[in-house]
Amino acid sequence: PAGKGGAAFGFTPIAPVPYTVDAFTVPEGFRWDPIIRWGDPIFDAADAFDPMQQTAEKQARQFGYNCDYLDIIAHPNGKRAVLVANNEYTNAPIMFPPAATEEERLEQLRVTMAAHGMSIVELERKHKGSTWRYVVGAPRNRRITASTPFAVDGPAAGSDLLKTQDDPAGTTILGTFGNCAGGTTPWGTVLSGEENFNGYFRAENTGDSLTARGRRRYGLTPNASSYGWEAVDARFDARQPGYENEPHRHGWIIEVDPENPDEPPVKHTAMGRMKHEGANVTISASGHAVAYMGDDERFDYLYKFVSRDTFRPGKSAKARAHNKTLLSNGSLYVARFSGDSPASEITGTGALPADGQFDGTGEWVPLVVDNESVVPGVTTDEVLVFTRLAADAVGATKMDRCEDVQPSPRSGRVYVACTNNTARGTGTNEGATEVNPRNVNRDGHVIEITEAGEDAAATTFGWSILILAGDPSVNALTYFAGFPADQVSPISCPDNLAFDSAGNLWISTDGQPGTIGYNDGLFRVPLEGAERGNVQQFLAVPRDAETCGPVIHDTDQSVFVAVQHPGEEGSWEAQNSYFPDYVPAGALEGGKWGGPRPSVVQVTRA
Ligand code: FEO
Ligand code: CA
Ligand code: CA
Ligand code: CA
Numbered sequence: 235p236a237g238k239g240g241a242a243f244g245f246t247p248i249a250p251v252p253y254t255v256d257a258f259t260v261p262e263g264f265r266w267d268p269i270i271r272w273g274d275p276i277f278d279a280a281d282a283f284d285p286m287q288q289t290a291e292k293q294a295r296q297f298g299y300n301c302d303y304l305d306i307i308a309h310p311n312g313k314r315a316v317l318v319a320n321n322e323y324t325n326a327p328i329m330f331p332p333a334a335t336e337e338e339r340l341e342q343l344r345v346t347m348a349a350h351g352m353s354i355v356e357l358e359r360k361h362k363g364s365t366w367r368y369v370v371g372a373p374r375n376r377r378i379t380a381s382t383p384f385a386v387d388g389p390a391a392g393s394d395l396l397k398t399q400d401d402p403a404g405t406t407i408l409g410t411f412g413n414c415a416g417g418t419t420p421w422g423t424v425l426s427g428e429e430n431f432n433g434y435f436r437a438e439n440t441g442d443s444l445t446a447r448g449r450r451r452y453g454l455t456p457n458a459s460s461y462g463w464e465a466v467d468a469r470f471d472a473r474q475p476g477y478e479n480e481p482h483r484h485g486w487i488i489e490v491d492p493e494n495p496d497e498p499p500v501k502h503t504a505m506g507r508m509k510h511e512g513a514n515v516t517i518s519a520s521g522h523a524v525a526y527m528g529d530d531e532r533f534d535y536l537y538k539f540v541s542r543d544t545f546r547p548g549k550s551a552k553a554r555a556h557n558k559t560l561l562s563n564g565s566l567y568v569a570r571f572s573g574d575s576p577a578s579e580i581t582g583t584g585a586l587p588a589d590g591q592f593d594g595t596g597e598w599v600p601l602v603v604d605n606e607s608v609v610p611g612v613t614t615d616e617v618l619v620f621t622r623l624a625a626d627a628v629g630a631t632k633m634d635r636c637e638d639v640q641p642s643p644r645s646g647r648v649y650v651a652c653t654n655n656t657a658r659g660t661g662t663n664e665g666a667t668e669v670n671p672r673n674v675n676r677d678g679h680v681i682e683i684t685e686a687g688e689d690a691a692a693t694t695f696g697w698s699i700l701i702l703a704g705d706p707s708v709n710a711l712t713y714f715a716g717f718p719a720d721q722v723s724p725i726s727c728p729d730n731l732a733f734d735s736a737g738n739l740w741i742s743t744d745g746q747p748g749t750i751g752y753n754d755g756l757f758r759v760p761l762e763g764a765e766r767g768n769v770q771q772f773l774a775v776p777r778d779a780e781t782c783g784p785v786i787h788d789t790d791q792s793v794f795v796a797v798q799h800p801g802e803e804g805s806w807e808a809q810n811s812y813f814p815d816y817v818p819a820g821a822l823e824g825g826k827w828g829g830p831r832p833s834v835v836q837v838t839r840a
Pocket of ligand 4: 729744
């Protein structure tokens with residue numbers, strides 16, 4: 235029953251796994267199997283993986299690197315599904331041997347461009363409850379890379395701020411990269427957040443022009459880019475005449491329809507431009523599509539988009555086509571939080587104030603209403619392209635890195651994973667507030683929001699902190715919704731969120747090795763009843779990896795995760811991880827390689 239913490243999906247929590255262990259760990263009675271790995275061929279078995287013979291052409295036909303967002307959208311018959319994953323970034327030093335020639339170096343850069351973006355593959359299985367396999371060459375299989383053409387829609391489509399010499403209309407953008415989390419919409423498309431796009435560009439950032447201020451605010455610099463793509467594609471050097479606006483064409487929410495592999499994906503300008511972690515959509519009581527979105531940077535903001543038009547239920551092609559326009563027009567809000575305890579009781583340590591809760595109220599401050607800017611002196615195009623500057627102007631609340639923001643399909647309450655912010659309260663930075671109550675916030679926290687009148691389109695809300703993360707065995711100032719801290723699994727750096735069918739929240743982490751000394755993992759936490767706050771660890775990912783995805787098909791006794799950047803701290807000569815196949819170092823045996831490969835994993839009953 236609801237509130238009992240998923241009695242139907244029982245497991246004995248695993249012990250935390252020390253960060254040097256290169257193993258994927260599941261509870262007793264479960265097994266794990268990779269479904270698809272970096273480099274697995276998607277369209278034709280002839281593109282089989284071989285890291286010594288990798289080419290950009292082959293990579294564009296293989297599963298991409300560093301899978302982050304994941305969904306497994308199953309057909310009602312339970313035997314077919316489509317897997318959609320983001321491929322956020324690449325770790326070149328562990329992907330290839332060092333380039334021997336300049337020509338090889340440039341080809342490796344092109345490979346990394348082709349390893350970014352998204353991967354879509356069909357799955358099949360013999361019967362409900364058996365394990366999934368991906369199908370090479372299935373009709374919906376698709377790769378989207380750093381070079382794939384995107385349509386642009388919403389109020390800023392065609393804006394002068396989006397025009398380049400290659401796209402004088404400002405309506406067709408090549409590529410997506412830095413894609414972090416995402417969400418599957420109620421109409422069956424997938425959203426993905428373009429996050430750390432700034433690291434892919436070189437751009438002058440001095441002066442007082444709006445563009446220059448915007449560049450500084452989004453972290454663009456004239457330095458060589460982190461990925462070096464300007465050596466193979468001039469548009470990544472925004473210092474070049476004709477490409478000044480190229481960085482403005484990234485940092486959006488994109489929408490992909492897995493049912494239409496030939497349809498260009500879309501960048502939605504109505505949802506604003508930031509370091510988008512992701513977007514998760516719910517339908518309000520009034521029928522509007524409401525998307526919750528985090529900007530993952532220290533001291534950046536939490537946003538909400540409300541569609542102008544309303545959702546049409548039903549599976550007809552007409553309803554679906556209409557619903558695919560919902561994110562193109564609407565209103566954009568940023569969150570302002572107020573605490574209800576006196577500032578003197580917010581000590582910055584995480585110690586609870588006298589009323590026993592970090593809690594209060596908040597408002598969604600409008601930036602754009604029905605496609606029109608409401609920020610004085612700022613045009614709609616400017617608000618949407620430089621959303622951070624507009625949010626600064628209205629006094630939004632500076633947050634501790636909002637990652638996934640997920641509304642519960644059961645209760646409608648909204649959960650915000652604030653992963654960490656070790657800069658809070660240091661130097662001239664803002665100190666602790668009731669909603670971000672720890673200075674030097676190393677372990678992060680999770681906020682629970684209740685919209686006014688339980689209406690997702692409301693402009694005010696109540697909030698409280700659900701979890702102040704950490705390892706209670708060494709840190710007395712953790713908080714688990716009042717549940718006894720000595721009974722929970724240690725947890726740090728919450729990142730991705732998901733729900734099971736019983737309404738429990740699942741939290742995956744990114745950063746535990748550097749904070750509490752354990753491999754990252756996946757945790758379940760009931761939200762109702764006596765077990766509310768009882769965090770229990772379900773799995774741990776291997777060395778240096780981050781746990782992404784997660785997808786919980788508890789009624790099917792299955793859990794899926796994307797294992798991102800295993801062995802990231804190693805090198806080509808001395809790899810840190812042999813996940814997922816654990817064949818001898820450097821070996822290539824029947825498509826299995828003795829080196830780390832980011833992969834999608836399914837966990838099922840043994
Ligand atoms: Fe890519 Fe915000 O984590
Ligand atoms: Ca309070
Ligand atoms: Ca993330
Ligand atoms: Ca992350």
